[in-house]
Amino acid sequence: MAEAARRRGGSRSDDRRSGERRSADQLFDRELDHLPPEARWREWMHRVEATIFAASEPVGRETLARIVGKSCSIDLLIDDIREELRGRPYDLVAVAGGFRHLTRPAYADAIRSAFGTAAGGSERAEDLTRSDVLVLMCIAYFQPITRGELSSFFGKEISRDLIGHLRGAKLIASGPRSPTAGAPYTYVTTKEFLLEFGLDTLRDLPDFEALEDAGLLSKEKLLAGDIMPGFSNDGGEDAGVADNEWHAAP
Structure with a gap:
């Protein structure tokens, strides 16, 4: 009985707050x-x-x-x-389905020097290894894709740890179950992926077929680590983010 009264009290409180919001909304002159x-x-x-x-x-x-x-x-x-x-050193950029203030790419080095990272404190993309970036790139282009399909693509097993790292960074998430035997999970990129790489939608990814036709990208180059423009590949293990990436304005 006391619980029911508490719920009624909570409901009245929610209704009151909702009414206040509607009232304030009505007073706002658009x-x-x-x-x-x-x-x-x-x-x-x-x-x-x-x-x-x-x-x-x-x-x-x-x-x-x-x-x-x-x-x-x-x-x-x-x-x-x-x-x-x-x-100005920042702009309004269409990213992840909305608009956001982002600093211009020319100031990435200054921001990195000030905060220790290019994104003003976020180390998510800079923690990615070359292997992480290659797998993430493959998921971005061929999603939804299973871990088994990724392993077949690269000709070696893609570890659960690597997938877990990308999931932990919130750059990928579980997609629909695959219709293949065993119905394994597939993986897809997330809104955070779009934010991290300054994309409005996945349509902003460079056209894969056009890159292949131009000789700039192929499965063989992908497997060899010759990744596409926009991703760093300096010969080291850490891939990091591209120098031309936008960054969130503080």
């Missing part, structure tokens, strides 16, 4: 009809830039649409913001 067009557009730009700056994750168009007028084009706003940021 349209800004009282402002002249130029001032209205400028205020929308400021709202969008402030929201993206405050967020720890990429902010999608649906979220940004809540703070601007119904007739406002998010893409045009982003274009104008980016134009104003031209010449």
Whole structure:
């Protein structure tokens, strides 16, 4: 009985908070009809830039649409913001399905010197070995793919430890079960993979067939460790991140 009363009390509290949010939402002026067009557009730009700056994750168009007028084009706003940021050491970049402030690649060395890593404190990508990067690249292009298929591709067993390392870094996750015998798990890349390598979607990966046709990438080169542009391959075991990668602005 006491538990039921507690649940009812919690439900009323949740309803009250939800009502407060709806009330605040109704009071928020999205349209800004009282402002002249130029001032209205400028205020929308400021709202969008402030929201993206405050967020720890990429902010999608649906979220940004809540703070601007119904007739406002998010893409045009982003274009104008980016134009104003031209010449600054950071930009607004489309990544992982949203927008995020990222520092420009030219300042990777400065950020690395300041924080000890290129990403301002995150060592996830820099901890990847060459083998990690090769397997991650293969998963990115051929997902969903099983560990057995990866082993067949490389001609040697891909260890559970290697897969576990990539999973621990949150760069890959379990995909659907394979329809093959035993229904093994497949592996797919994650949103964190897109974030780590500055991609908006997997469609932003260089076209594999085009790279093959151009003679820049092949299965033989992949197995030999001649990995594609955008991934470091300096002859050492640690692959690290590419020098042209964007990094999250502090």
